[in-house]
Amino acid sequence: MKITRLETCAVTPIDMEGVKDAIKQVPIGQADGAPNFSIRVFTVGPGGHTPHHSHASEHLNYILEGSGEVMEGDTARPIKSGDYILVKPHEKHQYRNTGETPLKFMCMVPKEYE
């Protein structure tokens, strides 16, 4: 059993095409012996965003803090703290922080995509 908190997890800036002002933390992942799924947490600064892309794996998301929008294909849908989101495999998506405070969200993925 592992018990941890976000403030103790290593922070990795995301250096990837299509990403602006985003960092990643992995409170539960492969290194902990998670057998199937990992919990990643992304923090996106005001005006920042994740890539507008699609991939074979799904995302299970939970918005921890802040607000913004998620692109469902080319349609922007508003999101805020407390929302649960399922991004299905091969669905084009992007998280954008349109607010004035950090947008922080959990992103569960198969561990191979951690």
Add this chain to the structure above:
Amino acid sequence: MKITRLETCAVTPIDMEGVKDAIKQVPIGQADGAPNFSIRVFTVGPGGHTPHHSHASEHLNYILEGSGEVMEGDTARPIKSGDYILVKPHEKHQYRNTGETPLKFMCMVPKEYE
């Protein structure tokens, strides 16, 4: 893509041996087309608990609200809002609400165990 909030999700009381004062909601699950993992949310009342048991599937947990303890085998470990917990397969565990407000936590599992 599905976007939802807990307050719109159906509530199921948990009628299972070893459980006291706990309800379940499934914001993201099989019914939504989640291909691998589901997000369940449990709310345990003050003095309530989940079963003290083990099983083949892991739990990925995040404490949304409240405080209490998680049994790691026969050892109680304190938990509170903001904690991330990995319960490994076959690890005996139990969530107990030792506080005075509801203990609410996310519990991600393989969809077969939803």
